[in-house]
Amino acid sequence: MxxxxxxxxxxxxxxxxxxxxxxxxxxxxxxxxxxxxxxxxxxxxxxxxxxxxxxxxxxxxxxxxxxxxxxxxxxxxxxxxxxxxxxxxxxxxxxxxxxxxxxxxxxxxxxxxxxxxxxxxxxxxxxxxxxxxxxxxxNGWITPRIPQRRTGKKVAIIGSGPAGLAAADQLNQAGHSVTVFERADRAGGLLTYGIPNMKLDKDVVERRVNLLRQEGVDFILNTEVGKDISAEEIKADYDSVILCTGAQKHRDLPLEGRDAEGVRFAMDYLTIATKSILDESVQVEEELNAEGKDVIVIGGGDTGADCIATALRQGAKSIVQFGKHPQLPIKRSGDNLWPAFPNVFSLEYAHKEAKEKFGEDIREYSIQTKKFVTDEKGKLKELHTVQMKKTRDENGMFVFEEIPGTEKVWPAQLVLIAIGFEGAEQPVLQAFSVKTQRNRVNAKYGDFQTNVEHVFAAGDARRGQSLIVWAINEGREVAYQVDQYLMGETALPSVVNM
Known part of the structure; x- marks a missing residue:
């Protein structure tokens, strides 16, 4: 090729x-x-x-x-x-x-x-x-694909992230009438309110959502299942239901001073920042505005990098990103061979920006937060850390040990916790009475059926926090299963069921 x-x-x-x-x-x-x-x-x-x-x-x-x-x-x-x-x-x-x-x-x-x-x-x-x-x-090559026939079957999809949108697209093309329920005011899930504009302009998301609307997919926004509409109503009105609610249960840091004003989850920060850009009437609350503040991001992943880029644009005084692991090697290590994902050092877009702004790489490695400290008004003023050493125990498992004498105090008025997610939020899952394990819906990959008749689950709600490409994969695969369930046969593509 x-x-x-x-x-x-x-x-x-x-x-x-x-x-x-x-x-x-x-x-x-x-x-x-x-x-x-x-x-x-x-x-x-x-x-x-x-x-x-x-x-x-x-x-x-x-x-x-x-x-x-x-x-x-x-x-x-x-x-x-x-x-x-x-x-x-x-x-x-x-x-x-x-x-x-x-x-x-x-x-x-x-x-x-x-x-x-x-x-x-x-x-x-x-x-x-x-x-x-x-x-x-x-070039106008992408135009609405209107299904030539309708099956008379109705499918409800709860959640409009990439898994929900992919399932909606596939099932709509199969001729079913698809309705997507979304609790936010815009469709897209984390594509809209989890990934900042600098990486994914919201016009790009809205363009795709509008195309799906033109093709026949119905979006019901500002609607929280279990609150604004019951799970029983949805199960009664639709022939099949797919839960694509994502994995938005934050992983927390239950440390001393965690309730201080100025210690917040990264996703809360990114969401309000994006909302204020899309709607001028939305004001960023003072606690979540990085302007003029010493900002510390706890967590070394993509969400943490997005927080850095956002804080830079808000005018942060300083920014530091904490990671618990040592700095990655420049080249693949001996236990990270091709074709495995290369765990090597890189400068993401946000790190390049911060390095240009502050003159150095703002990342701190092998560091652990010990506590948050407030002033007399309960506002965050600093946090305390210690350096860590990563070693293997007698069973060959990695363990982290504190290094005595490496304690440090960092000035901070805004700390953003970006250490990932524990799984799906429970209210919607409980409303549908689906079984869960470790905050994930019990539904086998390739089958996607829950314990509740005609209720399926896919994406991060089923597999846990993962990549957008896995969400699209699961949306496509669950669509295959739902179409098969509704019609007894399907012409939709499936890698799992080839």
Whole structure:
């Protein structure tokens, strides 16, 4: 695929990022898509590797390797190289309902398992994917696909994140009447209120939601199931129900001073920041405004990075990000071999911005927060930490030990907890009386049925906090099962049930 010697002739290029000190003054996307010329050159780097590991879509050593939606990556890379853009779009849409989302915010496990990446920088798969779908919209190639027939069956989907939207898209195309219930004022789930504009402009999300509306999907917003409408009403009115509520039960830090004013969950912070951008009448409460404050982000993942980027744009005085693990190596370690996801050091968009702003990498490694301290008014003024040492115990398990004498006091008026999620919130699940385990819905992957007749579950609500590509995968696969359940047969695609 691509040019046979392209990976030897051309160097890897990534999308054109705006200058960090320029882009922190606005909320626009921080990068621009490839030009046609750069995209075709980068597509040429896709080698004829015989067995393309980039779309194997599996877990290795607890991390995703390859593409969970099984994108036909070598095929559309070759088509881009040859300038056959419409054909490339057709191949891309065959497996991925929303390339405009994954092309922007997916961590690209496909690139980690790219065969070129064994010895050289991987093919820029993610950027090519975004270019294909953006070009499709720009040229008017993507138009509403109105189903030619309706089955008379009604499906309710609870939650409008990527799993819910993917299931809605598939089932609508199968001819069912699909209604998506969303408790927020806009559809998209974490695509809207969990990922900031700098990574995913909300016009991109709204464009897709509007397209689904034109195709026949009904969205009922500002409606919380169990409060504004009962689960019993939904089960009575619909032939099948899919729970795609996500995994939004925050993992907390139950430390001394946790109730201090100024210690908040990252998702609360990101949500109100986005709402204030989308609606000028929404004001960011003082506690969640980083302007002029010393900000500390606890958690080293993508959500933490998004908090850094948001705090920069709000005008934070200083920002530090805490991570409990040591700094990652520059190159793969001996126990992190290809095609597993490469656990290597990188500077994300937010870290580049912060480094330019403050003159150094703002991340602190192997550090643990001990307590939060307030002033006489109950407002956060500082937090205390200690450095940690990561070792293996006698059973070979990793353990963390405090290093005496490394205690430190940090000034802070805003602390954002970004250490992940424990699973799904319970109210909706309890309303439907579905069984759960460890805050996840009991529903087997590939089957997706809960203990309640005609109620299914998919996405993070079922599997726990995961990647957007896994959410799309589960939305597509649960749609296959629901269509089979309703009709006794299905023409929808399924990798699991091939």
């Amino acid at each position: 691509g040019k046979a010697t392209g990976f030897m002739e051309y160097e890897r290029q990534t999308s054109n990022e705006r200058q960090p000190l320029e882009r922190i003054n606005d909320w626009k996307e921080y990068s621009a898509p490839f030009s046609d010329k750069v995209a075709t050159t980068q597509g040429a780097r896709c080698m004829d590797c015989g067995t393309p590991f980039c779309h194997i879509g599996m877990d290795i050593d607890g991390a995703t390797s390859g593409c969970p939606v099984y994108n036909l990556i070598p095929e559309w890379n070759d088509l881009v190289y040859r300038g056959k853009w419409k054909e490339a779009l057709a191949r891309l849409m065959k497996t991925n309902n929303f390339p405009e989302f994954t092309g922007r915010v997916c961590p690209a496990p496909c690139e980690g398992s790219c065969t070129v990446a064994i010895n050289d920088p991987a093919v820029t798969i993610k950027n090519i994917e975004q270019k294909i779908i953006d070009k499709g919209f720009e």
